Structures are given as structure tokens and as C-alpha cells.
Amino acid sequence: MADTKREIERKYESDDSGLPDLTGVAGVAAVLDKGVAHLDATYHDTADQRLTASSITLRRRTGGTDAGWHLKFPVAPGVRDEIQAPLSDTLPGDLAGLVRSRVRDADLVPVVRLRSDRHVHHLVDAGGRLLAEIGVDAVRAQRLTGGSGSAQWTEIEVELADDGDPAFLDKVDKRLRKAGVRPSGSASKLARALAETAPKKPPAARAAAPETAGDHVLAYVRQQRDAIVGLDPAVRRDTEDSVHSMRVATRRMRSTFKSFGTVLDRTVTDPIGAELKWLAGELGVDRDREVLDERLFAALDEVPHTLLSGPVADRLRHWAGDRPGGASARLIGVLDSRRYLALLDAVDGVLTGPPLREAAGKRPDRVLAKAVRKDFAKVSALVGQALELEPGTDRDVAIHEARKKTKRTRYAAEAAVPVLGKRAKALVKSMKGLQNLLGEHQDSVMARQTLREISAVAHAAGESAFTYGLLYGREEGRAAAVEAELPGFWAGAEGGADAL
Numbered sequence: 001m002a003d004t005k006r007e008i009e010r011k012y013e014s015d016d017s018g019l020p021d022l023t024g025v026a027g028v029a030a031v032l033d034k035g036v037a038h039l040d041a042t043y044h045d046t047a048d049q050r051l052t053a054s055s056i057t058l059r060r061r062t063g064g065t066d067a068g069w070h071l072k073f074p075v076a077p078g079v080r081d082e083i084q085a086p087l088s089d090t091l092p093g094d095l096a097g098l099v100r101s102r103v104r105d106a107d108l109v110p111v112v113r114l115r116s117d118r119h120v121h122h123l124v125d126a127g128g129r130l131l132a133e134i135g136v137d138a139v140r141a142q143r144l145t146g147g148s149g150s151a152q153w154t155e156i157e158v159e160l161a162d163d164g165d166p167a168f169l170d171k172v173d174k175r176l177r178k179a180g181v182r183p184s185g186s187a188s189k190l191a192r193a194l195a196e197t198a199p200k201k202p203p204a205a206r207a208a209a210p211e212t213a214g215d216h217v218l219a220y221v222r223q224q225r226d227a228i229v230g231l232d233p234a235v236r237r238d239t240e241d242s243v244h245s246m247r248v249a250t251r252r253m254r255s256t257f258k259s260f261g262t263v264l265d266r267t268v269t270d271p272i273g274a275e276l277k278w279l280a281g282e283l284g285v286d287r288d289r290e291v292l293d294e295r296l297f298a299a300l301d302e303v304p305h306t307l308l309s310g311p312v313a314d315r316l317r318h319w320a321g322d323r324p325g326g327a328s329a330r331l332i333g334v335l336d337s338r339r340y341l342a343l344l345d346a347v348d349g350v351l352t353g354p355p356l357r358e359a360a361g362k363r364p365d366r367v368l369a370k371a372v373r374k375d376f377a378k379v380s381a382l383v384g385q386a387l388e389l390e391p392g393t394d395r396d397v398a399i400h401e402a403r404k405k406t407k408r409t410r411y412a413a414e415a416a417v418p419v420l421g422k423r424a425k426a427l428v429k430s431m432k433g434l435q436n437l438l439g440e441h442q443d444s445v446m447a448r449q450t451l452r453e454i455s456a457v458a459h460a461a462g463e464s465a466f467t468y469g470l471l472y473g474r475e476e477g478r479a480a481a482v483e484a485e486l487p488g489f490w491a492g493a494e495g496g497a498d499a500l
Contacts, residue, residue, distance in 0.1 A: 003083070003084050003085075004081055004082070004083050004084075004237070005081070005082045005083075005084065006075070006079070006080075006081055006082075006162075007072070007080045007081070007082045007159065008078060008079050008160040008164075008166055008169070009078060009157055009158060009159040010078055010157075010158045010169055010172075010173060010183065011155055011156070011157050011158075011183065011184035011186070011187075011188075012155060012156040012157075012158070012176055012181045012182060012184055013156075013181065013182050013183070013184055014136060014153075014155050014156050014181070015154070016138075016154050018119075018136060019031075019119075019121060019134060019156065020175070020176060020179035020180075021179075022121075022123060022134075022172065022175055022176075025123070025171050025172055025175050027125055027131060027168065027171070028124070028125065028131065029124060029125050029126040030124050031121050031122070031123055031124075032122040032124060033119075033120075033121060034120040034121060034122055035119075035120060036117055036118065036119050036120070037063055037064045037065075037118045037120055038063045038115075038116075038117055038118075039061060039062070039063040039064050039114075039115065039116045039117075039118055040061065040062045040063055040113070040114075040115050041059045041060065041061035041062075041113070041114045041115075041116075042059060042060050042061075042110045042112070042113050042114075042144070043057060043058065043059045043110070043111055043112045043114065043190050044058045044059065044060070044091070044108045044109065044110055044111065045058065045108065045109070045111045046106040046107065046108060047106070047107070047109060047145060047146065048106075049111070049146070049194070050103060050106065051099060051102060051103070052111075052190065052191070052194065054074075054102060054230070055074040055187065056071070056072065056073055056074070056099065057070075057071070057072045057188060057190050058070070058071050058072075058091075058095070058099065058108070059190075060087070060091075062087065064118070066084060067087050068086050068087045069084065069085040069086075069087070069088070069091060069092060069095055070082055070083070071083045071084075071085075071095050071098060071099070073233060078169075083095065083098065083237075091108065096108075097236055097332065097336060098232075098233040098236055098237070099233070100232070100335070100336065100341070101228075101229045101232035101233070101335070101341075101344060102229060104341050104344065104345065105341070109145050110144045111143070111144055111145045111146060111194070112142065112143055112144060112190060112193045112194060112197070113141070113142045113144055114139055114140070114141050114142075114189055114190070114193060115139070115140045115142075116137045116138065116139045116140075116189075117137070117138045118135040118136070118137050118138075119135065119136040119137075120133060120134070120135050121133070121134045121135075121136075122134075123172070129161075130161040131160075131161055131164060131168055132158055132159060132161055132164065132168060132169070132172060133158075133161065134156065134157065134159075134172075135156070135157045135159075136154065136155075136156055137154065137155050137156075137157060138152075139152060139154065139155065139189060139193075140152045141189075141192075141193035141196065141197060142197075143193070143194075143197035143198075146198070146199075147197050147198055147199050148197075149196070149197035149198070149199075151192075151196035151197055153192070153196075155184055155189070156176070156181060158172055158173075158176075210364075210418065211364075212360060212361050212364060213260075213263050213359055213360055213361070213362055213363070213367035213368060214263055214264075214360030214361065215364070216364050216368065216415065216416070216418060216419055217260045217263045217264060217360070217368075217415060218264075218350075218351060218354055219418070220252075220256055220414070220415035221253055221256055221257075221347070221350065221351065222351055224249045224250075224252045224256070225253070225344075225347050225348070225351065227245070227246070227249035228246055228249045228250060228344070228347075229344065231245055231246040231249065232246070232335060234246075235283075235331060235335065236328075236331075236332055236335060238328050243283050243286075243287050243331070244287055247280050247284055247287065250276045250277075250279050250280040250283070251276075251280055251407065251411070252411045252414070253273075253276055253347070254273045254277060254280070255407065255408040255411040255412065256411060256412070256415055257269035257270070257272065257273045258273065258408065259371050259372075259374075259375055259408060259411070259412040259415075260367075260368075260371050260412070260415070261357075262358075262359040262367065262370075262371065263356065263357060263359050263360045263367065263371075264350070264354065264355055264357065264360070265355035265356070265357055267355075268350070268355035269350065269355070271346075272343070272346050272350065275339070275343040275346070276343070278339075279334070279340065279343060282330075282331070283331070283334075286330075286331075288446075289320070291443070292443070292446055292447060292450060293316075293320040295443055295447055296316055296320075296447060296450065296451075296471070297313075297316060297320075299447075299475070300312060300313060300316065300467075300471065303467060303470065303471070307467060307470060308467055309464040309466040309467045310463040310464040310465075310466075311463065312458075312468065315454050315457070315458055315463075316454065319450070319454055364419045365419050365420060368412075368415065368416040368419050368420065369416065369420060371412055371416075372409065372412045372413050372416055372420075372424070372427065375405065375408050375409040375412050376409050376427070378405045378408075378409075379402055379405045379406050379409050379431075379434075382398055382401050382402035382405055383402050383486070383490050385398050386398035386399045386402055386486070387486065387487060387490075391480070391483065395483070396441075396442075396445050396479075399438055399441050399442070399483075399486075400438075400441075400442050402438055403435060403438035403439060403441075403442060406431050406434050406435045406438060407431075409427070409431050410428055410431035410432055410435060413425075413427040413428045414428055430492065430493040431493070433489070433493075434489060434490070434493055437482055437485065437486065437489055438486075440478065440482055441479050441482040441483070444476075444478045444479040444482070445479065447471075447475045448475045448476065448479075451468050451471055451472045451475070452468075452472070454468060455468035455469070455472075
């Protein structure tokens with residue numbers, strides 16, 4: 001079973017003179033010599049280094065106190081999440097799953113072997129509590145794939161103790177710099193090893209800045225592809241908000257294909273859009289219900305005790321827990337499926353061989369602005385229709401359709417921001433506000449539907465339906481408040497679209 005650890009560290013160059021005196025660092029009572037550890041790590045990646053390109057490292061290491069498999073994901077500069085699994089001859093399945101969105105059908109092969117003699121020191125406070133561990137590493141690197149070179153160097157690695165204050169590393173940094181020690185030019189040992197053992201190649205050409213309408217649309221699609229692939233490990237680990245964020249990325253990409261049909265050929269992108277809809281649906285199976293759970297329980301908490309009639313909380317808990325299996329197991333099955341991996345490959349195909357139409361080569365300001373205005377016109381028609389209808393099911397449906405088109409307009413405007421600047425940003429802001437307003441209305445619709453279902457079950461069991469009716473009435477009030485606010489909000493949003 002894999003364990004996760006947040007790793008916060010800094011790396012420094014060393015001239016083999018060892019570790020400077022750190023007893024003067026504020027808060028450090030002693031520097032304890034913990035001896036030398038001999039570490040032997042083999043780093044794995046695809047032949048074209050897909051993990052390295054995403055600043056992800058995967059290694060099998062022996063020696064030291066944490067021998068095993070280590071998978072590291074970047075969080076911020078100097079901060080990584082390290083997922084550890086017990087030592088084995090082959091890569092554990094749970095770690096393989098975490099890199100599958102990047103590796104797909106490619107083989108993971110040994111790329112570099114690093115052997116390090118690590119002289120370990122502990123910085124402790126007056127109570128003996130560990131503040132940071134410092135390793136002075138004499139490193140020997142050997143290239144195993146994609147070259148045959150070798151390299152060696154010495155570096156100093158300062159790793160913050162678990163639950164330590166990151167500000168402490170600033171104090172150590174100040175002391176090391178004062179002693180003439182400078183930060184490492186490489187983000188990791190692997191990065192340095194690859195750089196120093198790589199075959200000589202001409203410098204890579206710098207990526208050209210987006211110029212045409214096609215360039216900008218593809219850049220936005222690429223952002224969403226990267227988000228989906230990047231969030232895959234977080235969804236597998238059930239990280240907070242990861243499912244919602246991946247679902248939003250699928251919606252953004254699908255909307256982009258629809259909005260910019262004059263740029264990208266929809267005979268190619270529509271089938272991909274259908275698969276993105278499938279993925280969003282799979283991601284939303286449990287997410288939508290969780291949001292509704294939270295809304296109903298929050299509403300129940302606001303009901304005075306004297307107005308609670310019957311086992312309402314138990315009924316809600318039973319409904320909330322009535323789910324077909326575990327969400328994590330189901331989602332991992334989706335992310336491990338051939339269908340999902342084929343979808344990622346299809347998106348990559350759009351990016352590497354884009355199905356461009358005539359408008360793709362035209363001025364981006366005109367093409368993107370025209371597409372955004374077209375989407376906004378659809379929102380305008382639906383909002384106008386909803387405002388003309390009497391309160392009820394037809395109005396609810398119209399408002400829900402308007403919300404979906406509002407999202408699409410928002411995402412189209414996001415793609416246009418690099419071209420249209422403040423004008424597009426203003427529309428993004430107003431569409432986000434409208435989306436939230438209409439989302440509140442739809443949540444009320446779904447809550448009322450659920451309350452009717454639960455109250456019917458309660459009534460059949462001979463229980464009072466009074467509290468369900470009370471909650472239903474409050475949800476009706478929320479929806480009515482949205483409908484009353486909508487005309488004024490919409491008047492302001494129309495001004496933002498006119499600026500395009």
C-alpha cells in the first residue's frame with residue numbers, strides 16, 4: 001500500500017568542503033551527525049521521457065531508511081508530494097496507475113542510475129525536536145537509456161521535517177549563502193543527471209507565440225488536455241476538488257470544439273466531444289449527489305428543533321448513502337479503461353495534427369470575437385425566453401438550458417482573453433456570475449425533486465412529511481429570489497457582450 005508524504009526541500013551546490021557550520025541558525029540548538037547512508041536509485045521513464053517532461057520522478061531505491069519505490073509529483077518550487085511503496089522487483093500497480101495518463105501504452109524503462117553517499121545531519125531545537133535533515137550527497141550518475149554517459153558531483157540537500165515551518169528553510173538558506181554556498185542550478189538529481197549525460201544535440205527551437213486564430217484555440221485546448229492529464233493522479237488519490245476540476249476541464253474542451261467550429265473541423269472534434277461528455281458524466285455520478293447532500297443537510301441544520309417532525313436526518317443520510325459501490329473504485333476503473341486512454345490519444349491527435357478550417361489562419365481578434373458573440377446570442381435568447389415564461393417546469397428547463405449556454409460562452413471568452421484582453425475578461429466575469437446565479441436555481445430544482453421523493457417514502461412509512469414540506473417551501477423561495485434577480489443581472493451582462 002502506497003503512502004504519501006509532502007516533501008519540502010532545497011538543493012545547493014557543494015565544492016566538496018562539506019557542510020558549513022549551522023549552529024548559528026535561529027532555533028537550532030545542535031547539529032547531529034547521523035552517519036553516512038549509501039543509496040542506490042534507478043529512475044524509470046518512457047524512452048521519450050514523458051514523466052520528466054512533467055517534472056515527475058519515479059525511482060526504485062535501496063539503502064537508507066525508506067527503501068522502496070518513490071513517485072514524486074511537483075506541487076510548487078521546492079515542494080513535491082512523494083508517494084512511497086514497498087520495495088519490489090516490479091513497479092506496484094497503484095503507482096503504475098498514477099502515471100498511466102502520461103505513460104499510456106509506452107514502456108517504463110530504466111533511464112538513469114544514481115548512487116549517492118549521503119552524509120546525514122539533523123538540525124534539532126533545544127528540546128531535541130527535528131527541524132530539518134541535511135544530506136551532503138556525493139553523487140555518481142550513469143545513463144542507462146538514451147545515452148551512455150556518466151557524471152558525478154556533490155550537493156547539499158536540506159529537507160524540512162514533517163509538519164515543520166517552511167520559513168525555517170529561509171533561515172538555513174541565509175546561513176548557507178553567507179558561507180558561500182549557492183542554490184543548485186537543477187531542480188533535482190535526475191534533471192542534472194539527464195542534462196550532463198545527454199548526447200549532444202543542437203539547441204531546441206523556442207515555441208512560437210500564438211498568432212492565428214487556430215494557434216489560440218489550440219493553445220486553449222492544450223491547457224485543458226494538460227489539466228485532465230495532470231489531475232488524473234489526484235482523482236485516483238481522491239484529492240479534494242480534483243474530480244470537479246477534471247470535470248470542468250472536460251467541459252471546457254468540449255465547449256471549445258463547439259464554439260470554434262469555424263476553426264477546428266467538427267467532423268473530427270464532435271466524436272471526441274462525445275467521449276468528453278461520457279467522461280464528464282462518469283466524473284459527475286457521485287459529485288452531483290455530494291453537492292446535493294451538502295445542500296440538504298445545510299438546509300436541515302437551519303430548521304429549528306421545534307419544527308423537526310420525524311426522522312428526517314436519518315432519511316437524508318439513508319438517501320445520501322444509497323450509492324452503487326465506492327466512488328474511488330469506480331472512477332479508477334474509468335481511468336484505467338481503454339476508452340479513456342483512447343480519448344487522451346485522440347485529443348493528442350488534434351494537437352499534433354489539428355483539423356484546421358479556413359478561419360484558423362485568419363485574424364484571431366475577428367474570428368474569436370465572432371464566435372463569442374454567437375455563443376452569447378444563444379444565451380440571450382434562452383434568458384429572454386425564461387423571463388417570458390410563468391414560474392414552473394418550463395421556466396426551470398429554460399433557465400437550466402441558459403446556464404449550460406452561459407458556461408459555453410464563458411469558456412469561449414476565456415479562450416479569447418489572450419487576444420481580446422480586458423473586453424473578454426469582463427465577459428468571463430459576467431458569465432461566471434450568471435452561471436453561479438443560474439446554478440443556484442438549478443440546485444434548488446434538484447433539491448425540491450429529491451425532497452418530493454424522500455417525503456413520499458416517509459409518508460408511505462407512516463412518518464410526518466411536515467419538515468420536508470418546510471424545506472421544499474424554502475427551496476421555492478430561493479428559486480424565486482433568483483428569478484427576481486435575473487432581469488437586473490442580465491441587463492448588466494448584455495453591456496459586456498456589446499463591447500466585443
